[in-house]
Amino acid sequence: MPDHLYPFRGDPIPGALARRVLFPGDPGYPRYTSGYFRGARPGVVVRPESIAEVQEAVRFAARHRDVPLGLLSGGHGLSGRSLNDDGIVIAVDALNEITVSDGNRVRVGPGARWGEVAKALAPHRLAITAGDHGGVGVGGLATTAGIGWFARRRGLTIDHLRSVDVVTADGELVHASAEENTDLFWAVRGAGANFGVVVSFEFEAHPVSERVGFAMLAYVPDDVAAFLRAWGTTIENADPTVTGTLMVSPSRPGSPAVVQALIVVDEHDPDTVVDRLQPFAALAPMADQSVRMVPYAALLDLPAGGEQQHGQGEPRGHAGLVRHLSTDVARGLADLLASRSSFILSIRSAGGAVADHPTDSAAYGWRDANFLIAMLGGGTGEVEQRWADLVPRFEGMYLSFETDTGPDVLARAFPAGHLRRLRALKATWDPTGLFRDNFFIAPDSDPAELVAQL
Numbered sequence: 001m002p003d004h005l006y007p008f009r010g011d012p013i014p015g016a017l018a019r020r021v022l023f024p025g026d027p028g029y030p031r032y033t034s035g036y037f038r039g040a041r042p043g044v045v046v047r048p049e050s051i052a053e054v055q056e057a058v059r060f061a062a063r064h065r066d067v068p069l070g071l072l073s074g075g076h077g078l079s080g081r082s083l084n085d086d087g088i089v090i091a092v093d094a095l096n097e098i099t100v101s102d103g104n105r106v107r108v109g110p111g112a113r114w115g116e117v118a119k120a121l122a123p124h125r126l127a128i129t130a131g132d133h134g135g136v137g138v139g140g141l142a143t144t145a146g147i148g149w150f151a152r153r154r155g156l157t158i159d160h161l162r163s164v165d166v167v168t169a170d171g172e173l174v175h176a177s178a179e180e181n182t183d184l185f186w187a188v189r190g191a192g193a194n195f196g197v198v199v200s201f202e203f204e205a206h207p208v209s210e211r212v213g214f215a216m217l218a219y220v221p222d223d224v225a226a227f228l229r230a231w232g233t234t235i236e237n238a239d240p241t242v243t244g245t246l247m248v249s250p251s252r253p254g255s256p257a258v259v260q261a262l263i264v265v266d267e268h269d270p271d272t273v274v275d276r277l278q279p280f281a282a283l284a285p286m287a288d289q290s291v292r293m294v295p296y297a298a299l300l301d302l303p304a305g306g307e308q309q310h311g312q313g314e315p316r317g318h319a320g321l322v323r324h325l326s327t328d329v330a331r332g333l334a335d336l337l338a339s340r341s342s343f344i345l346s347i348r349s350a351g352g353a354v355a356d357h358p359t360d361s362a363a364y365g366w367r368d369a370n371f372l373i374a375m376l377g378g379g380t381g382e383v384e385q386r387w388a389d390l391v392p393r394f395e396g397m398y399l400s401f402e403t404d405t406g407p408d409v410l411a412r413a414f415p416a417g418h419l420r421r422l423r424a425l426k427a428t429w430d431p432t433g434l435f436r437d438n439f440f441i442a443p444d445s446d447p448a449e450l451v452a453q454l
């Protein structure tokens with residue numbers, strides 16, 4: 001990295017960060033002009049290589065409230081603006097160490113990718129349930145929830161979090177766990193981006209067998225709404241080792257809808273895997289199917305040399321969480337798919353062990369939702385209207401797949417009591433709203449009064 005001594009907006013770069021900043025034109029800077037989806041042109045990228053440097057970077061950013069501040073770990077965010085135009089980006093992608101200790105305790109830096117975590121844990125026959133894409137960063141996913149391939153058996157990623165180290169808005173390093181700074185620990189597990197830069201995550205990993213079952217089924221249902229209802233019931237009644245995702249796009253006029261199902265069965269015995277998949281075989285005619293036994297790490301595999309990110313423009317996505325794929329929800333989704341716009345609709349299963357934790361155990365508050373529905377793309381008036389018609393049928397929202405912002409969206413992202421508590425905690429931990437790139441939660445002006453109301 002160049003050794004920079006020149007200033008950002010007239011403010012000298014602190015000496016400790018002189019070798020950690022990238023300005024437009026610097027070698028290395030172009031890497032921060034594309035995330036997985038978004039294009040950007042930050043005014044300055046600060047890329048700390050130690051926790052002390054993250055603290056320095058946060059103090060520096062606090063002097064520049066008039067420009068956007070992005071926090072970047074893996075760069076796969078839809079909701080947050082981890083990259084921005086003309087602002088500051090604190091990129092913690094270099095903090096990517098993964099250390100296994102004490103049997104199943106794993107310390108992970110925010111810049112590690114979930115594919116790397118899966119690979120590092122595989123020799124120990126351990127895993128941490130995370131998303132379904134190996135390139136996603138630990139920092140963004142583990143501060144939101146983490147709905148992954150073992151969700152129904154192992155719960156959310158945040159359910160395996162035992163402690164975090166956070167650089168808060170005043171630049172201090174704070175340790176938070178179930179014993180220490182418990183309110184911050186509560187907030188980080190669902191709304192982490194509002195409370196600081198998480199510089200280290202301590203997880204308790206869960207066992208995983210050498211291979212798990214992985215099925216890819218291409219359904220061609222006559223009646224999409226009826227199929228979605230049946231899929232929902234089948235997943236809800238399946239053994240908790242079974243977690244599945246549907247992916248579907250509007251079909252071309254005259255062509256049948258093809259619904260792609262990806263199902264993981266967290267079980268080492270191939271006969272048991274086939275047994276548990278049987279109810280899915282009967283749901284609709286299939287154009288294609290395959291079932292394999294694969295190492296979990298292979299499901300999150302990344303290309304050699306890492307994933308290149310070329311995102312440009314501004315992604316559009318919406319999300320909703322529902323308890324059941326009821327007739328009403330399934331009909332609304334079928335209507336959405338009948339539009340002629342281009343988008344991908346995914347339905348991931350949550351449920352099972354996700355509901356083993358009380359609703360108020362973490363800032364993520366939708367424990368009883370069995371399905372995460374997300375739409376990526378669209379953007380036409382017709383699709384937006386059909387999505388808006390669906391929104392009242394949702395019980396909650398998962399902010400990782402939502403690109404709309406504003407108070408009404410925030411009100412859907414958290415149950416009302418959770419949001420009140422988050423606003424009170426924001427007033428304690430980030431009273432001036434430094435961390436605001438991802439669903440900014442306005443600090444409540446009188447936190448003591450609010451906490452008393454809870």
Ligand SMILES: Cc1cc2nc3c(=O)[nH]c(=O)nc-3n(C[C@H](O)[C@H](O)[C@H](O)COP(=O)(O)OP(=O)(O)OC[C@H]3O[C@@H](n4cnc5c(N)ncnc54)[C@H](O)[C@@H]3O)c2cc1C
Pocket residue numbers: 035036070071072073074075076077078079080081082083092110130131132133135136137138139140141143144145146147148192193194196197198199400401437438
């Ligand atoms: C292809 C793809 C598949 C996905 N699949 C799943 C899935 O199966 N399950 C699931 O739950 N999610 C999934 N996601 C959503 C993903 O979890 C979020 O987009 C997540 O925010 C990405 O994290 P990141 O670190 O890569 O992103 P970044 O763009 O680096 O960060 C996103 C936001 O997270 C916050 N953030 C980042 N790092 C930190 C930090 N260290 N401390 C505090 N806040 C931070 C910031 O506000 C930032 O704007 C998927 C996303 C993609 C693109």
